[in-house]
Amino acid sequence: xxxxxxxxxxxxxxxxxxxxxxxxxxxFGHMNKGTLYVKGAEEVIEVANDLVTEFSEGLVFWxxxxxxxxxxxxxxxxxxxxxxxxxxxxxxQFMRGLDINKEKDVVILKGTxxxxxxxxxxxxxxxxxxxxxxxILSEEEVKKVFIMGLATDYCVKFSVLDALDLDxxxxxxxxxCRGVEAKAxxxxxxxxxxxxxxxxxxxx
Numbered sequence: 476x477x478x479x480x481x482x483x484x485x486x487x488x489x490x491x492x493x494x495x496x497x498x499x500x501x502x503f504g505h506m507n508k509g510t511l512y513v514k515g516a517e518e519v520i521e522v523a524n525d526l527v528t529e530f531s532e533g534l535v536f537w538x539x540x541x542x543x544x545x546x547x548x549x550x551x552x553x554x555x556x557x558x559x560x561x562x563x564x565x566x567x568q569f570m571r572g573l574d575i576n577k578e579k580d581v582v583i584l585k586g587t588x589x590x591x592x593x594x595x596x597x598x599x600x601x602x603x604x605x606x607x608x609x610x611i612l613s614e615e616e617v618k619k620v621f622i623m624g625l626a627t628d629y630c631v632k633f634s635v636l637d638a639l640d641l642d643x644x645x646x647x648x649x650x651x652c653r654g655v656e657a658k659a660x661x662x663x664x665x666x667x668x669x670x671x672x673x674x675x676x677x678x679x
Contacts, residue, residue, distance in 0.1 A: 483527065483646055493617045494530035494597060496523050496537045497624025497631050499573055502559040502566030502618055509561040510566055513626045515653040522651040523623065524574040526674045534615060536608060537575060538596045541567065541584040548592040583608045595633035597641070619644045623651030628665035633667045646675040
């Protein structure tokens with residue numbers, strides 16, 4: 476299903492809808508210094524800040540890649556990616572200007588185990604190791620989530636698919652997402668996969 480943000484807010488959103496901002500971190504969002512820069516990522520900060528005000532009565536989550544220095548995903552260790560989002564380093568920190576309420580918002584760390592990579596906000600790639608996100612949503616009886624962030628064809632996509640597997644109603648806000656697109660068509664394929672899985676795709 477596809478709709479506009481206005482249509483979503485009028486017909487589906489309610490105060491119990493949880494907001495999830497995916498991996499808005501320096502290594503993904505800084506054009507010059509980020510080791511795994513996602514083109515256009517800096518444009519997402521203003522979008523996130525505008526949107527999160529709509530969720531002030533509900534739960535707000537921000538995820539972070541949180542890798543040990545010897546993480547398996549790094550090319551030097553046989554993985555696919557350059558060293559990025561190492562815990563405690565500059566690249567691990569949230570992008571400058573992101574409006575996080577430190578007293579209320581919840582930060583979810585992922586990719587903390589050395590031996591397994593993690594894209595989803597819910598599960599590591601082994602589909603066994605969980606973050607705290609699913610349990611918090613279950614405890615709070617949250618049924619709807621609104622997802623945006625980085626990157627469309629990786630961490631956003633896998634977070635959305637896992638949320639759907641948890642029987643959550645999922646909306647993906649494309650103006651708040653940017654993708655890696657390692658090969659042409661990856662972003663469109665990811666969007667199609669999320670929509671085919673049952674996600675609401677918000678295009679504007």
